[in-house]
Amino acid sequence: MLLERKDEWVPGSEQRRERAVVSLVVDMGPAQGHGVTVGSKVLAVNGDSVEGMTYAEVLQAIKAAPRPMRVTFARGGGGEEANVGRCLYKTCAGAPRSYKVWKRRYFVIGGAVARPNVLQLYNSKQAFDHVVIAVFQRAPVTQRVKAVKLGSAWWTSPIRAKQYDGAPPLHTFFVKKSGWHFKQMNFASESLPELERLREQILRVCRPAT
Structure with missing residues (x-):
């Protein structure tokens, strides 16, 4: 706690x-x-x-x-804050071509151990909890985390529907940095509200596609 x-x-x-x-x-x-x-x-x-x-x-x-x-x-409300949640993630050139390449991640934007414009992707909420505890106890951090500093040079696409053969329907969008000609960060979720929440948080520090 x-x-x-x-x-x-x-x-x-x-x-x-x-x-x-x-x-x-x-x-x-x-x-x-x-x-x-x-x-x-x-x-x-x-x-x-x-x-x-x-x-x-x-x-x-x-x-x-x-x-x-x-x-x-x-007792408080008990719900998760808007800057955290679960998603599917994959960095690649263009959109992922297979459902199997997506990785499940726990996202945090800002939060207890990073600046407000830093997107962090953990393997699970438990991994995030362990990092927070380690940081506050000044102990070594052993969990792997991907951290990306977002800003005005980044832009995000609209959310679109995606269907893979033999997989549940997904909602997806990507985030890309100006100057990245091939690579982009792709996000997806079976839950549209969950993905909208993530995109809204990213838009606080990035810009929409024009």
Whole structure:
């Protein structure tokens, strides 16, 4: 589990307060087993309220608390954030000619360990979780990740339907950098909303095809 600082307005005033909010829950980890979800807010540590504390003070309270420790949360929405998800991926010249060449990946744009315009492709969400934990623990990163710095020199195609023989129908689009005459990054998904979410995030730092 990973916490991050988020500020929110105090109801009925013009003041803001800091909150310690869950930004990552490791699959099959203890936090997930206890129902903690992304967006959950820390309310108390070992029964002591953290109301009015800064984010740094909440972290210190968690570090100093006797073990075993009990943390009380206000549950968040629980859904994945817009900048992460699952897709099929393949870099090649033009569109992939076979369904078998696509690789399943977990995409993250920005996130906990990269700048907002960096697209990262992990083998799985578990691989991403391990990288985040390693970075914050200052441990060696052993997971493989493809990271691409996007920007105005990159452009993205519209989403199109694609059908391979003997395979489920796909929705696809590609991302290409100016000056790349042959190679392009292809993305696909059986889920149109999932792929639209990925493309919308990429368009925040790239430009559409003209």
